[in-house]
Every structure is written in C-alpha cells, then in structure tokens.
Amino acid sequence: METLKDKILSSYVAFENNMNINSAVHDIRSKALENFEKLGFPTKKLEAWKYTSLNSLLKNDYSLFPDRGRSIELADVKKYFIHDIDTYKVVFIDGKYSSFLSETTHDNFDVCLMSSALTKPKYKAIIENYFNKAAKQDNLTSLNTAFASEGAYIYIPKNIEVQKPIQIINFTTGSEAATMIQPRNLIVVEDNAHVQIIERHQSLTTNEVLSNVVTEVFAARNATIDYYKIQNDELNASLVDNTYIKQETNSEVAVHTFSFGGNITRNNLNFFQNGEHINSILKGITIIEGKQHVDHHTLVHHIEPNCESHQDYKGIFNERSTGVFNGKVVVEKEAQKTNAYQQNNNVLISDKATINAKPQLEIFADDVRCSHGCTIGQLDDDALFYMQQRGISEKQGRGLLMFAFANTVLESVRIPEVKSRITKLIANKLNVNIGFEV
Amino acid sequence: MLKIQNLHAEIEEKAILKGLNLSVNAGEVHAIMGPNGAGKSTLANIIAGKEEYEVTQGSIELNNEDLNELAPEERAHAGVFLSFQYPVEIPGVSVTNFIKTAINETRKAKGLEDMPAKDMLKKIREKSELLEIDRKFLSRSLNEGFSGGEKKRNEIFQMAMLEPKLAILDETDSGLDIDALKVVANGVNKLKSKDNAVILITHYQRLLDYIVPDYVHVLHDGKIVKTGDASLAKELEAKGYDWIKKELV
Ligand SMILES: Nc1ncnc2c1ncn2[C@@H]1O[C@H](COP(=O)(O)OP(=O)(O)OP(=O)(O)O)[C@@H](O)[C@H]1O
Ligand SMILES: [Mg+2]
Numbered sequence: 001m002e003t004l005k006d007k008i009l010s011s012y013v014a015f016e017n018n019m020n021i022n023s024a025v026h027d028i029r030s031k032a033l034e035n036f037e038k039l040g041f042p043t044k045k046l047e048a049w050k051y052t053s054l055n056s057l058l059k060n061d062y063s064l065f066p067d068r069g070r071s072i073e074l075a076d077v078k079k080y081f082i083h084d085i086d087t088y089k090v091v092f093i094d095g096k097y098s099s100f101l102s103e104t105t106h107d108n109f110d111v112c113l114m115s116s117a118l119t120k121p122k123y124k125a126i127i128e129n130y131f132n133k134a135a136k137q138d139n140l141t142s143l144n145t146a147f148a149s150e151g152a153y154i155y156i157p158k159n160i161e162v163q164k165p166i167q168i169i170n171f172t173t174g175s176e177a178a179t180m181i182q183p184r185n186l187i188v189v190e191d192n193a194h195v196q197i198i199e200r201h202q203s204l205t206t207n208e209v210l211s212n213v214v215t216e217v218f219a220a221r222n223a224t225i226d227y228y229k230i231q232n233d234e235l236n237a238s239l240v241d242n243t244y245i246k247q248e249t250n251s252e253v254a255v256h257t258f259s260f261g262g263n264i265t266r267n268n269l270n271f272f273q274n275g276e277h278i279n280s281i282l283k284g285i286t287i288i289e290g291k292q293h294v295d296h297h298t299l300v301h302h303i304e305p306n307c308e309s310h311q312d313y314k315g316i317f318n319e320r321s322t323g324v325f326n327g328k329v330v331v332e333k334e335a336q337k338t339n340a341y342q343q344n345n346n347v348l349i350s351d352k353a354t355i356n357a358k359p360q361l362e363i364f365a366d367d368v369r370c371s372h373g374c375t376i377g378q379l380d381d382d383a384l385f386y387m388q389q390r391g392i393s394e395k396q397g398r399g400l401l402m403f404a405f406a407n408t409v410l411e412s413v414r415i416p417e418v419k420s421r422i423t424k425l426i427a428n429k430l431n432v433n434i435g436f437e438v
Numbered sequence: 439m440l441k442i443q444n445l446h447a448e449i450e451e452k453a454i455l456k457g458l459n460l461s462v463n464a465g466e467v468h469a470i471m472g473p474n475g476a477g478k479s480t481l482a483n484i485i486a487g488k489e490e491y492e493v494t495q496g497s498i499e500l501n502n503e504d505l506n507e508l509a510p511e512e513r514a515h516a517g518v519f520l521s522f523q524y525p526v527e528i529p530g531v532s533v534t535n536f537i538k539t540a541i542n543e544t545r546k547a548k549g550l551e552d553m554p555a556k557d558m559l560k561k562i563r564e565k566s567e568l569l570e571i572d573r574k575f576l577s578r579s580l581n582e583g584f585s586g587g588e589k590k591r592n593e594i595f596q597m598a599m600l601e602p603k604l605a606i607l608d609e610t611d612s613g614l615d616i617d618a619l620k621v622v623a624n625g626v627n628k629l630k631s632k633d634n635a636v637i638l639i640t641h642y643q644r645l646l647d648y649i650v651p652d653y654v655h656v657l658h659d660g661k662i663v664k665t666g667d668a669s670l671a672k673e674l675e676a677k678g679y680d681w682i683k684k685e686l687v
Pocket of ligand 2: 479
C-alpha cells in the first residue's frame with residue numbers, strides 16, 4: 001500500500017505545476033522536500049516524539065489538495081470567530097482563501113495572503129529576508145515548507161500600532177475525504193510596532209482532518225506581539241502547530257495556547273532571542289478528556305544577556321486523556337543575567353489519565369536566575385470542603401476549583417473578549433456553572 | 439436547635455471525641471474553651487461534615503434532623519456555618535464570585551431562582567460596610583495572600599452574607615487586632631437573633647467581653663468537662679486549665 005509519505009512525495013510534481021519554479025522560494029521548497037524525503041514522518045524513536053505517536057493519523061488516505069470546499073454561510077461559522085469586536089480576518093476554507101469571510105487591509109500595513117506575498121514583486125524583499133528564516137528544518141516543518149503556498153501574511157511597518165486584533169482561521173469542510181492542510185503564516189512586526197493575533201483551526205466535517213501548520217513570527221526592536229491560539233477543534237481533527245518566533249532587543253512576545261479540543265494536538269513553540277532586554281511569554285491551558293492528546297514542546301533560546309522568559313502551563317486531564325509538557329530552556333554562555341521562569345502544573349481527574357512532564361534546562365551562563373516547577377496532583381480536599389461548607393455542591397466545587405486552577409493563566413490575556421470567551425469555554429468544558437458574570 | 443449526644447469520633451484510628459454532649463437552643467451563644475489539642479476544631483469540623491473524621495458512636499441533630507446523613511453542602515443549606523480556624527486559600531476565584539456562587543447554590547438547593555444581581559450587589563455593599571471591608575478587597579482571590587486578620591474578617595463577611603442558623607466560629611478572634619475584634623464582634627452581634635445560635639471557640643476571654651455568652655463549656659480530652667456562665671471564662675483566664683484537670687481525677 002502506498003504510504004502517506006509516498007503519496008505526498010509523488011504529489012509534488014502536480015503541485016509544482018502551479019508554482020513559479022524559477023524563484024528563490026521554490027528553491028527553498030525543493031530543498032525542504034528533499035529533507036522530508038530523507039527524514040520522513042517522526043516516529044517514537046525520536047526523543048522529541050517519544051510520547052506522541054502520529055501513527056494512527058498517518059493511516060488515513062488524506063486528500064492533499066482538497067477541492068475548493070463547499071461554501072459556508074457566515075451564520076454557521078460565526079461562533080468560531082471572536083465576533084463581539086471589530087477585527088481583521090484572514091479566513092481559509094480547505095486551505096484556500098475565502099474573500100467572503102475575510103477582512104484584510106493594505107492601509108498602512110498588510111494583512112493579507114501568503115499566496116500574494118510569495119508571488120508579487122512588491123513583497124519580494126520581505127519574503128527574501130524572512131521566509132523560512134526562523135523555521136527549523138525538522139521533519140514536519142520541512143514538509144510544510146515544501147508545500148508552502150497559502151496562509152496569512154502580516155506585515156506591520158515601523159511605529160504602527162494595529163488597533164484591531166487579527167483573526168486567522170482555517171476551516172476544513174472535507175466533505176468527501178479525509179483532508180490534510182498545511183497553512184503557512186508569516187508575521188513580521190517592525191520596530192515599535194504592535195499587533196494582536198488570534199489563530200484558530202476548525203473542522204466542519206465528520207471526516208478526519210490533519211493540519212500541519214508553520215508560523216514564523218519576527219518581532220523587531222521594541223515590537224510587542226500578543227498571540228492567542230484557540231485549539232478547540234472537533235475530535236476528528238488533529239493539529240501539529242510549529243511556531244517559530246524570533247525576537248530582537250526590547251521586544252515582547254506573548255503566546256497563549258488554549259487546548260481544549262481536537263484528537264491529537266502537538267504544539268512546537270520555539271522562541272529565539274536575538275538581542276537584549278527581550279521578554280518572551282508562553283502560557284497555556286489544556287483541558288482534555290476521552291482519548292484526547294495534547295503535547296506542548298516549548299523551546300526558549302536565550303542567546304544574549306538581560307532577557308526574560310516566563311512559561312506557565314496548566315493542564316487538567318480527565319478520563320484516558322494524555323498530556324505531554326516538554327519545556328526546554330537554553331541559556332547560552334553570553335546570556336548572563338537571564339531570568340527564565342517555567343511553571344507546569346497538572347491535575348489528573350481520573351486515574352486513567354496520564355501526563356509526561358519534563359523540564360529541560362541547558363544553562364551555560366553562570367549569572368542567571370532560572371526556576372522551574374512542575375506539579376502533578378489531584379484537587380485540594382481542604383479547599384473542596386471549604387466550598388461545600390459554604391453550600392457549594394461537591395460537583396460544582398470540583399468544577400470551580402478546576403476553573404480557578406486554570407483561570408489564573410488568563411490574567412495575562414489582554415483582549416477582554418478573548419478572555420471572556422476562553423473563560424466560558426473553560427466553564428463549559430468543566431461543566432461548571434460559575435454562577436457569575438465574566 | 440443543635441443536639442449532640444454521646445459523640446465519639448476518631449481520625450486514622452485515633453480517638454479524639456470521647457462521649458461529647460452539647461445542646462444549643464435558638465437565641466443562645468455558647469463559648470467552647472479548652473487546651474490545645476482538646477478536640478474543639480474536630481468538633482466544629484464534624485458538625486460541618488468533614489469526611490476524614492469517623493463518627494463511631496452518638497448522634498448530631500440539627501432541628502431534629504440527623505446531620506450525620508447529610509453531605510457538607512446539605513448541612514450548609516440547612517443553616518450550618520463554620521468560620522474556619524485556618525481558612526483555605528483559593529487562587530483564581532474572587533471573594534465576590536465565591537460568595538455569589540455560594541448564595542446561589544444554596545438558593546438552588548432550596549428551589550429558588552438566582553438572587554437578582556441588583557439585590558446581590560446591595561447585600562454585598564451592606565455587609566461589607568458592616569464589617570468595614572474595603573470593596574477592592576472583594577475582587578481579590580479568596581484568602582490568597584490575605585493577612586491572618588483579613589482572613590478572619592472575610593469569614594465573618596461570608597457569614598453575614600449567608601445568614602446561617604447555627605454559626606460556629608473557630609478561633610475567629612485569633613489574629614484580629616483590637617479594633618478588628620470590635621468590628622467583627624459588632625458584626626456578629628448585629629446578626630444575632632432569637633432564631634439563630636452561635637458557638638464561639640476561643641482561647642481568650644476578651645472576645646467574650648464583646649459577644650457575651652449564655653454558656654461557657656470546657657472541652658478537655660474529647661469531652662465537655664465543665665459548663666458555666668460567662669464568669670467561668672474569667673476564671674479560666676485567671677487560673678488556666680490545671681485546676682479543672684485536677685478536679686477530674
Ligand atoms: N487530620 C488529622 N490527623 C491526625 N490527627 C488529627 C487530625 N486532626 C486533628 N487531629 C488531632 O486531634 C486532636 C484534636 O485536634 P483539634 O484540632 O480538634 O484541637 P483543638 O482543640 O482545636 O486545638 P487548638 O486549640 O490548638 O486549635 C489533636 O491531637 C490533633 O493532633
Ligand atoms: Mg482548633
């Protein structure tokens with residue numbers, strides 16, 4: 001039987017037919033394909049994939065270049081947007097741009113499509129400077145790069161503070177077959193500029209979906225970026241999110257990842273600090289059940305002195321769900337006065353649930369403050385009794401305690417509508433009537 | 439209102455209460471004093487329904503209903519309130535949201551609708567004024583980083599909000615400064631009526647200057663070994679517990 005890898009490799013010729021093969025970008029693609037051909041899909045033999053197996057997903061016969069999916073009505077998908085505020089939107093259906101659902105701009109900055117950025121001369125310089133410049137050349141990133149053709153392209157020039165958040169949403173409709181999509185996003189934020197981004201992947205089908213996404217983010221001097229990833233997909237949808245963030249002096253980038261849905265979710269979140277006084281913030285809430293699996297692999301690479309990183313991941317695992325947290329922090333010899341903080345707290349609700357948590361600190365500088373803490377526990381019985389004593393039922397009390405446990409991560413969310421949406425999702429997910437407005 | 443007969447209880451096979459009797463009627467204030475480790479908090483926790491303690495003998499009734507059969511939240515719905523000796527910190531839930539949830543869950547158990555937001559706010563305002571609590575305080579996470587005295591004051595604020603029938607205050611006075619003690623005592627007195635009752639667990643006579651008890655009990659080695667009026671507390675303050683222990687042998 002033809003494996004998914006074979007199928008992908010043999011589809012490349014057809015893919016190339018629609019591309020301009022005499023471009024620098026296409027050279028990058030071809031090299032990436034060679035790389036993928038050599039590496040193949042990750043297996044459990046790789047240390048980084050020890051606890052996450054993609055085998056069950058690779059058996060599916062994915063449609064790699066799905067036809068333009070059925071059109072979708074705004075009313076049917078409105079709930080997947082943050083719709084109570086004005087936002088820019090870059091929306092894709094089965095990997096193809098939906099102008100109908102999108103709201104882009106070229107005013108003083110670009111919120112548009114990767115397919116234009118990769119082909120139009122106007123964007124050539126930026127693509128040459130940034131495209132594939134932060135991404136690692138590992139298996140799945142290479143696979144994405146080989147087929148990189150569509151996604152969100154966001155370019156914010158110097159000194160511009162984008163007032164409205166930008167939503168990037170990928171819908172899949174795969175009405176006939178399992179679907180694999182590989183969105184490729186590029187976000188470049190120049191000196192003193194600011195932007196907020198919300199990213200979401202949403203299956204609208206009962207067929208299997210596999211998304212292998214690569215997002216490259218560049219934060220120049222003094223830039224600030226707030227990035228929210230809402231992972232609340234259907235149980236037939238799996239996601240590999242590869243995000244690479246390169247920061248320069250004085251920049252601050254915060255990524256919040258909310259993982260509630262999906263079948264298998266793997267987050268590879270990588271920060272590279274190229275400058276001083278950089279702040280990198282990585283936060284996550286994972287709440288899963290059934291046989292769901294969420295894996296957070298984070299990397300913060302401290303390269304220069306006087307920088308900070310703050311990681312705070314909370315997980316609640318019910319039934320047979322499984323979680324992985326692997327937080328790697330590298331502090332280079334030159335990176336003195338680094339302040340790296342990492343916290344990972346987990347609650348196992350069922351005795352069948354598992355979490356594999358591993359901090360990985362590689363510190364080559366001597367004058368640094370690095371702290372890490374990892375807990376795996378059950379709910380606090382004394383706190384539960386306290387709540388019951390005040391008239392709150394055991395079930396509600398448990399829900400409220402889990403809610404409270406997760407909720408502290410939301411303090412750093414800067415878009416109130418995102419905060420209240422996530423709060424509601426959490427309350428829903430935990431089946432708790434929080435009994436108050438948020 | 440509360441009737442405890444021959445109560446024996448243990449934890450991890452260690453007997454703590456050893457045949458305790460106590461009756462409290464509506465409208466009364468009872469003080470329970472006694473040396474460290476005598477079993478005072480244990481008694482309070484057992485009345486509130488903490489599961490770790492195993493009742494091996496005897497009965498606890500509230501208004502003729504067997505409390506042993508009820509879950510902690512059901513006891514709360516029946517009107518039992520315990521101000522904890524060591525209130526638990528719950529990060530992530532604000533005082534306001536916690537008390538709203540507690541009130542509405544209690545109402546739900548009684549088949550009532552949620553309290554209208556307007557009434558809730560009014561009540562929160564009234565009770566926080568009564569206990570001289572800064573409103574900003576109410577949006578902080580429950581007990582997290584509160585000083586010892588702030589925790590105790592917050593317990594009594596919750597009591598004021600919930601208006602229990604039987605309030606057990608376990609060393610609520612410990613940790614309160616003199617002014618705070620007056621405020622809290624005044625709050626408790628305002629809430630007192632002929633329909634409810636208060637049990638004060640304390641080590642210090644001073645609290646009893648402000649909230650005057652009808653009865654003072656001495657709990658020693660798992661039993662109530664002496665009962666008197668408010669003057670007993672003064673005597674204990676002056677003489678300690680040794681003379682009572684001697685009386686027993
Ligand atoms: N969870 C527990 N596990 C083991 N022993 C316990 C537990 N809780 C209480 N005890 C023991 O029971 C006895 C009574 O404790 P309790 O807390 O009721 O005393 P107390 O009268 O409230 O004392 P204090 O005045 O110091 O507050 C003590 O010896 C205590 O160590
Ligand atoms: Mg005690």
